[in-house]
Amino acid sequence: QVRMDQIKGLNAFLSGDLDTAERLTNDALQTVIQIYGPDHLATTEMQQVLATILVAKEEMIEAYDDFDAVRQTVFNYVQHTLADLPVREQAAFLRVQDKRQLDRALSIAFRPGANSIDASFSATWALNTRNLPHELSARSSQIRRLLTKPAEKNAYDQFLAARQRLATIPVGANDPAEQQFRTDEIASQKDIVAKSLKTLSQEVRQQIEQQNSEWIEIETLQKTLAADETLIEIVRMRPLSFSPDKILEEANPKFQPTEEYVAWIVPPRDAGDIKVVRLGDAERIDELVLQVFNEFQRSFLRIGQDGHRNATESALDSCKALSDVVWNPIQQQLATRTKVILSPDGELWRAPWSTLPIGEDRLLLDDFEVRLVVTGRELLRTSKNSLSLSAPLIIADPDYDASDNAIRDALNNVPLSVPRPTEREADPETAPLRATLPHRALRLPGTAREARDVANDVKQMASQDPRVCLQALASEEVFRRSRRPYSVMFSTHGFFVPLTSENATTSSTSVAGEFGDSSDPLLRCRLLLAGCNLKENKDSISDGILLGREIVETDLRGTTLVVLSACETGLGDIADGEGIAGMRQAFQLAGAESVVSRLWSIDDDETAKLMKEFFAGLSAGKTKSAALRQA
Secondary structure: OHHHHHHHHHHHHHOOOHHHHHHHHHHHHHHHHHHHOOOOHHHHHHHHHHHHHHHHOOOHHHHHHHHHHHHHHHHHHHHHOOOOOOHHHHHHHHHHHOHHHHHHHHHHHHOOOOOHHHHHHHHHHHHOOOOHHHHHHHHHHHHHHOOOOHHHHHHHHHHHHHHHHHOOOOOOOOOHHHHHHHHHHHHHHHHHHHHHHHHOOHHHHHHHHHHOOOOOOHHHHHOOOOOOEEEEEEEEEOOOOOOHHHHHHHOOOOOOOOOEEEEEEEOOOOOOOOEEEEEEEHHHHHHHHHHHHHHHHHHHHOHHHHOHHHHHHHHHHOOHHHHHHHHHHHHOOOOOOOEEEEEOOHHHHHOOHHHOEEEOOEEHHHHOEEEEOOOHHHHHOOOOOOOOOEOOEEEEEEOOOOOHHHHHHHHOOOOOOOOOOOOOOOOOOOHHHOOOOOOOOOOOOHHHHHHHHHHHHHHHHHOOOOEEEEEOOOOHHHHHOOOOEOEEEEEOOEEEOOOOOOOOOOOOOOHHHHOOOOOOHHHOEEEEOOOOOOHHHOOOOOOOEEEHHHHHOOOOOOOOEEEEOOOOOOOEEEEOOOEEEEHHHHHHHOOOOOEEOOOOOOOHHHHHHHHHHHHHHHHOOOOHHHHHHHO
């Protein structure tokens, strides 16, 4: 009967009989709710259809409620049912099963007669969806690192299995015996959850409580913005229609809707309405970003031939078209606010935002302070002021040829917060990554001077002496065994391995294969540290290759700043709707409040000068954005 009502309702909708379509679809929805419950994923498809019909009828209050219920159900499903699955499986659900539902909901911002209420609801839905899989995976990894006893690991696995089962059990049935069976199973699973939690330590229980993000209303976030701040959430999406004729066209398998970049411009509370700006064709914008990126790389190589000024002017000239498309429409909505908190999506993570030209001989950084965040949810991160922080870490000039014994000797007199594991835990996903580098990493002796130049400013900033780790001490182990350092600075090689069709499904001896076969981008971004050149180090805790996944498992809660003075550390794998999954994100997922990284190669001497000026600004009391802008 449910399927019959659904089909009849769809036919009525497509023929323009919206009242009949609403009645039949609502009947089907009520039956599904009776069987599965209002908060079950199985109800979302029917509720989404009903919301779409209500928009077509311009009954927006009811449509908002239904779309909002769908988005919150998906949000809870990802947290409770998918949270402990691999990131790629969570992302696949959002990208394949939920993508069209999300795009349809966000598209209320473009309907005829759209208003500030449409903008507010759609901003909330975008805010609570972006980057969720990586965030949940990071929390799960951090919890598992606290499970030191077999009994705790077993209890945690039982807890997860019971919680996932509770999220999928239908709550109703026509047959009384079947209903009683389901009721008894729900009670049994709840009992398992309660008993499992009692077995876990207090610290693990606290982490589990913190693991579940709360649904955030956009108005709550607006209250955290200062008077001169603006949050800009950019989403790559397919604007969809609510007209029956257009929806029939969109249902055709051959229909390929144009993807666009759309910006939600969120002001502080009582500073005006949220604005939604369609920036344009996503493929065209991606091409502009690629052109800019390539020109910046070429300009670096031409410095010796053309000089700094000419090479710089050539690079900046390439940014004008990109600025016209993506920044000018945004700037028109900022009023007098000059502090921009920007959450890009897709290829726009690679855009050099601060150097976009905005006028005659002026760059964006001349008039605005720009801070990049993975998602606006970061602005509501619980304060970690009560956490004690250890000494700042400065890791530079690694000895890439250091032996395992040399690394251990260097660590002998260094007090570290986390005990050294007896052996690396077996991990089928990271095991293939323990391989010889395709090319030897070359020393960067100039980074030792860079570390010494900033050490005093770091001391003033943190009110304690930094731990400067050079040569054999500049190891993976010294970082992973540190807990909550005040700040961290890496001066070394860093890069990521792009996912290709070849290395997505197979591990081989090719360059890509050397880094494993996982599609998880946090396994394909890395920093090279002491010992990475030596094959014999590959089974040790300090193999010299620090992966994004390993960074996520490190406790950086409360760490105020991470600086990545390394090649390509700002890059990562681009996944539409998920933002960038690279080094920057790995540190933020581990708890770091701010990350400074670079997108392309820069002369070592210029990098050293920039870092010195940046830390000097911080030690003088400037904000991170202001200090970087001045530097």
